[in-house]
Amino acid sequence: MYFGLSEEQKSLEENIQRFLADNAPLESIKAVADGDEEKAQAIHQGIIELGLSGLVVPEEYGGLELNMLFATVVSSALGSGTAPVPYIGSYVMAPMALNLAGTEEQKNKWLPKIAGGECQIGVGLSEYVGARENAGIEFAKNKINGRALFIIDGKNADAFIIANKSGELFIFDSSASGIEVVELTTVDKTRTSVELILENVDSEKLAASDDTTVIEKILDAGRLMLAADTVGAAQVMLDKSVAYSLERKQFGRLIGSFQAVKHMCAEMAAELEPCHSMIWHAAHCQDSVPEEARLMACQTKAHVSEVGKQVSKTATEVHGGMGFTDELGLHYWFKRIGLNRQLLGSPELVREEAGKLQGFDQ
Amino acid sequence: MDLEYGPQYDEFRAEVINFIKENENTKLSGPPRSESRVAWQQKLIDHGYFARSIPKEYGGYGGDMDIIKLRIIAEEFAKSPIPKPAGGQGIQMLVPTLLSLGTEEQKQEYIRPTLRGEILWCQGYSEPNSGSDLASLQTKAELDGDEWVINGQKIWTSTAHLSQMCFILVRTEPDAPKHQGISYLLMPMNSEGIDRRPIKQMTGDSDFNELFLTDVRIPAKNIVGARGEGWKVANATLGHERGSLADPNVTQNRLNSLIDLMKNETIDGERVIDKPIFRDRLLSIQGRLMAQQSNALRILSSQINKDQDAHLAKAIVKLQGTELRHELEGLAIDAMGELGTLYEDSPHLRDNGAWQMTYMYYLGLIIGGGTNQIQKNIISERALGMPKEPKVQGA
Numbered sequence: 001m002y003f004g005l006s007e008e009q010k011s012l013e014e015n016i017q018r019f020l021a022d023n024a025p026l027e028s029i030k031a032v033a034d035g036d037e038e039k040a041q042a043i044h045q046g047i048i049e050l051g052l053s054g055l056v057v058p059e060e061y062g063g064l065e066l067n068m069l070f071a072t073v074v075s076s077a078l079g080s081g082t083a084p085v086p087y088i089g090s091y092v093m094a095p096m097a098l099n100l101a102g103t104e105e106q107k108n109k110w111l112p113k114i115a116g117g118e119c120q121i122g123v124g125l126s127e128y129v130g131a132r133e134n135a136g137i138e139f140a141k142n143k144i145n146g147r148a149l150f151i152i153d154g155k156n157a158d159a160f161i162i163a164n165k166s167g168e169l170f171i172f173d174s175s176a177s178g179i180e181v182v183e184l185t186t187v188d189k190t191r192t193s194v195e196l197i198l199e200n201v202d203s204e205k206l207a208a209s210d211d212t213t214v215i216e217k218i219l220d221a222g223r224l225m226l227a228a229d230t231v232g233a234a235q236v237m238l239d240k241s242v243a244y245s246l247e248r249k250q251f252g253r254l255i256g257s258f259q260a261v262k263h264m265c266a267e268m269a270a271e272l273e274p275c276h277s278m279i280w281h282a283a284h285c286q287d288s289v290p291e292e293a294r295l296m297a298c299q300t301k302a303h304v305s306e307v308g309k310q311v312s313k314t315a316t317e318v319h320g321g322m323g324f325t326d327e328l329g330l331h332y333w334f335k336r337i338g339l340n341r342q343l344l345g346s347p348e349l350v351r352e353e354a355g356k357l358q359g360f361d362q
Numbered sequence: 363m364d365l366e367y368g369p370q371y372d373e374f375r376a377e378v379i380n381f382i383k384e385n386e387n388t389k390l391s392g393p394p395r396s397e398s399r400v401a402w403q404q405k406l407i408d409h410g411y412f413a414r415s416i417p418k419e420y421g422g423y424g425g426d427m428d429i430i431k432l433r434i435i436a437e438e439f440a441k442s443p444i445p446k447p448a449g450g451q452g453i454q455m456l457v458p459t460l461l462s463l464g465t466e467e468q469k470q471e472y473i474r475p476t477l478r479g480e481i482l483w484c485q486g487y488s489e490p491n492s493g494s495d496l497a498s499l500q501t502k503a504e505l506d507g508d509e510w511v512i513n514g515q516k517i518w519t520s521t522a523h524l525s526q527m528c529f530i531l532v533r534t535e536p537d538a539p540k541h542q543g544i545s546y547l548l549m550p551m552n553s554e555g556i557d558r559r560p561i562k563q564m565t566g567d568s569d570f571n572e573l574f575l576t577d578v579r580i581p582a583k584n585i586v587g588a589r590g591e592g593w594k595v596a597n598a599t600l601g602h603e604r605g606s607l608a609d610p611n612v613t614q615n616r617l618n619s620l621i622d623l624m625k626n627e628t629i630d631g632e633r634v635i636d637k638p639i640f641r642d643r644l645l646s647i648q649g650r651l652m653a654q655q656s657n658a659l660r661i662l663s664s665q666i667n668k669d670q671d672a673h674l675a676k677a678i679v680k681l682q683g684t685e686l687r688h689e690l691e692g693l694a695i696d697a698m699g700e701l702g703t704l705y706e707d708s709p710h711l712r713d714n715g716a717w718q719m720t721y722m723y724y725l726g727l728i729i730g731g732g733t734n735q736i737q738k739n740i741i742s743e744r745a746l747g748m749p750k751e752p753k754v755q756g757a
Binding site: 001002003004005006021069224242245246253254256259261262263265266267269271273274275276277278280281283284286288289296299301302303306308347348351352354355360361 | 363364365368430448488514621625633636638641642644646648650652653654655656657660661662663666667670673674675678681682735737738739741742743745746747748749750751752
């Protein structure tokens with residue numbers, strides 16, 4: 001019995017963190033947030049070279065075929081550095097969707113390109129999870145019409161995979177005619193989001209996506225990735241808080257020697273430490289205990305989002321006025337955690353789903 | 363990541379299940395120390411389901427220290443209404459202390475009857491003016507010939523009315539710095555000069571006592587460790603106490619009962635669980651519990667795989683576990699509304715009043731065993747490396 005990360009997983013995490021420290025320091029994050037697309041491209045290229053685009057792609061399509069625990073480690077590491085790169089939609093959910101539901105032809109067309117870092121696919125499940133503004137799509141005769149909001153990794157995407165209300169998945173090239181891409185500006189400028197307005201867009205259905213277990217698996221994976229991103233980001237916020245409290249003096253003392261500050265840090269640690277175990281456990285369920293995977297994914301997304309909210313608030317407070325400044329940049333982590341909380345279902349929505357999974361409505 | 367215990371444990375689990383099946387109708391009667399309770403405890407020791415790794419010569423089973431086997435025993439016993447092995451401060455705190463720091467004579471004299479439930483122990487640590495700041499304790503003991511003479515006052519002494527023995531911290535070196543002036547003594551509760559007064563708690567029960575000690579004489583040999591080393595001796599066992607509070611696997615059983623309760627209780631004919639706000643609170647608590655269960659797996663793994671570090675995961679268990687349990691019990695009361703306030707032997711009472719009782723009891727545990735504020739000091743100082751409070755002059 002061994003519960004935890006393997007040496008290989010730990011070294012992957014360290015490699016990503018080192019890469020981000022060297023290639024995406026705070027100045028770079030700020031530059032990307034201010035619109036420096038070249039810098040964003042360079043960091044994106046860097047994570048492709050680390051092999052992250054092909055991490056979950058099967059070996060026969062040129063990927064590394066690693067499991068969800070590896071993907072969780074990656075997502076957490078990217079969250080810790082507020083890495084301004086596509087990952088959760090393009091390199092986890094999209095290849096999973098193709099692999100689970102695509103025809104052989106679809107797999108052959110897309111998966112090797114994803115693994116090779118030549119193709120970024122935006123993923124939109126918002127209308128399946130809970131449509132806002134009555135958005136939604138209709139698919140008939142290989143054409144899609146309608147509107148989809150909050151496509152994850154949708155900016156500069158080469159293709160899109162989106163879901164309709166009943167959970168069927170459709171793929172189409174971004175160069176197809178009839179697509180209007182509307183860029184959405186969220187508080188989190190380390191990641192991008194778009195809306196798609198679609199008029200008679202040529203599109204293919206992912207053949208096996210009639211079976212709703214397909215979209216459920218992709219949704220579970222996406223929720224876990226978001227939770228892992230939050231855990232990574234929240235851990236950095238806690239670490240920065242402790243470090244700051246051991247530098248900053250007031251009343252002739254380090255502020256970290258005041259119980260008020262110590263208890264804020266202890267409360268963050270007490271909430272956050274179990275979240276590391278929880279994301280590993282949820283990943284393990286997706287890899288090996290399918291009957292527990294869905295409930296675990298919902299509860300992990302909900303619980304980690306709540307803890308992330310608390311940690312991101314408290315950590316900002318520990319930094320006092322500096323925590324509120326752009327100069328310190330702590331707000332990038334705060335906002336990243338804020339976006340993760342809402343994507344693919346806010347805690348209340350996801351808990352509602354967790355209740356249904358357990359038959360509480362019966 | 364590997365959550366399987368391995369096929370080599372299948373046979374062991376089958377043995378445990380078989381034992382439980384054969385004994386599932388066991389009913390214990392009488393007060394603590396009664397014949398049937400001692401006999402049951404001895405049976406559990408004989409089969410290695412209790413005191414498993416304690417040497418045979420001291421009354422244990424004398425088995426290997428296999429964490430997974432201990433885990434399997436706990437899992438299977440938890441699933442059945444079969445009587446559980448006795449606990450208490452003697453078994454949880456004194457026995458490990460004697461095993462590592464007691465003299466051979468002390469081990470021979472006390473461990474076996476303690477394991478069998480023939481000697482019950484209480485803990486004489488806290489004093490009216492020494493709670494969180496335990497090391498400031500003032501109860502003193504002076505050596506007079508071959509006897510210690512103890513004078514002072516202890517408080518929060520749980521089960522003192524049932525106990526035959528007390529492990530007690532006293533000041534024996536008044537001129538030494540506060541942590542170095544304390545000794546750890548073993549005091550028979552039938553000694554002359556012990557005046558016990560029960561403390562009635564908010565629950566209505568009296569689990570705790572005050573002890574007034576006036577010229578209590580005990581043999582000089584009843585000291586564990588050297589004179590002045592009592593603080594170290596006591597700290598070796600405080601860890602055992604904290605680890606045993608608010609186990610998430612026990613809380614899981616309680617959550618299952620809460621779910622049943624919320625499916626059964628109705629408001630205007632509608633089940634409480636069908637009301638979205640109540641249901642959301644329930645699911646929030648479940649999410650927190652699942653996080654604690656994952657944390658517990660990590661701790662278990664670190665006990666099996668010695669190179670794995672889980673010190674922060676362990677440091678938070680008491681704080682997180684007691685707070686969650688208190689909230690869980692509180693949700694049950696809210697789910698029952700006015701019915702949730704019923705107590706003692708009232709008409710319409712649910713579950714013998716256990717929800718109110720446990721709600722209050724866990725508030726006691728939030729305070730006891732090192733208050734949760736002290737827990738936060740420990741987490742921030744020992745796990746996060748933050749500085750201690752500056753010392754106040756003279757304290």
